[in-house]
Amino acid sequence: MSTSHRPHTLSTDAFAKLRTVSTATLTSQLLKRGFHNTFMPGIYPLRPDLCMVGYAFTLRYVPTRPDQVDVLYDNTKNVQRLAVEAVSEDDVLVMDAHGDVRAATLGNILATRLKARGAAGVVTDGALRDTPNFKSIELPAYIKAANAITSFEVHHPVDINVPIGCAGVLVMPGDIIVGDAEGVVVIPSQVGEEVAHDAYEQERLEEFIQNKVAQGASILGVYPPDERTKAEYAEWRKQQG
Numbered sequence: 001m002s003t004s005h006r007p008h009t010l011s012t013d014a015f016a017k018l019r020t021v022s023t024a025t026l027t028s029q030l031l032k033r034g035f036h037n038t039f040m041p042g043i044y045p046l047r048p049d050l051c052m053v054g055y056a057f058t059l060r061y062v063p064t065r066p067d068q069v070d071v072l073y074d075n076t077k078n079v080q081r082l083a084v085e086a087v088s089e090d091d092v093l094v095m096d097a098h099g100d101v102r103a104a105t106l107g108n109i110l111a112t113r114l115k116a117r118g119a120a121g122v123v124t125d126g127a128l129r130d131t132p133n134f135k136s137i138e139l140p141a142y143i144k145a146a147n148a149i150t151s152f153e154v155h156h157p158v159d160i161n162v163p164i165g166c167a168g169v170l171v172m173p174g175d176i177i178v179g180d181a182e183g184v185v186v187i188p189s190q191v192g193e194e195v196a197h198d199a200y201e202q203e204r205l206e207e208f209i210q211n212k213v214a215q216g217a218s219i220l221g222v223y224p225p226d227e228r229t230k231a232e233y234a235e236w237r238k239q240q241g
Helices: 012-018 023-032 079-084 108-116 131-136 189-214 227-240
Strands: 052-063 091-096 121-124 141-143 155-160 164-166 169-171 176-179 184-187
Touching: 012 189, 023 176, 023 184, 023 189, 052 079, 052 164, 079 108, 079 155, 091 164, 091 176, 108 131, 121 176, 169 184, 176 189, 184 189, 189 227
Parallel strands: 052 091, 091 121, 121 141
Antiparallel strands: 052 155, 052 176, 164 169, 176 184
8 A cells, every 4th residue: 555645654652642632732833933824724524523644645626617527437547536546545635626616525424434544534625515424424624615516527637746726725746634523624745743742732721721610710911821830730741640
């Protein structure tokens, strides 16, 4: 199973930690590292109950034209179909539909095939069709809209595993894609490991701060924490093991 589109891979520990942290925390960590455009605005989950962590496997569409339409969906030549059969375990299929929602980018049968291949999720800045059926597929899917019209009416697939834009965010093949009930964030692959660990620690600190505020503490000296609060947190963290 080829994973040549992954310039970096995460440790098992980092991968597990990314499944527990929020996209909000991840954007904060990325901002600290100078990455300002990482969250995909306007993209929402079909299954908010599912989290998503995986490696970007990119698919680029361009506007269709009559001489380029593959009405029969030739599985041996159609780039969309080739992408579905090339996705590896823990990949997230990220599609660049240039924000056009006048037709779907794929539907539930291809999503079912992606699930069978071990894919971690699907993201499009366009539309998906058969969206009610996604409720029965244990595959995270993030979309801009739903549209029942088949893809070739509007979209022509041209490239696999090239740099793309999705909802205005650059996605490089192998970038770390994380999704939660709020949306999708793109983590550049070279910082994925450190971001995972630091985001996990940030959320432990924020859990401590949240508890203090819930118990009536002022945010002064607590959020952000001063030295006294940091010392209290260090003791709490020690007790937590």
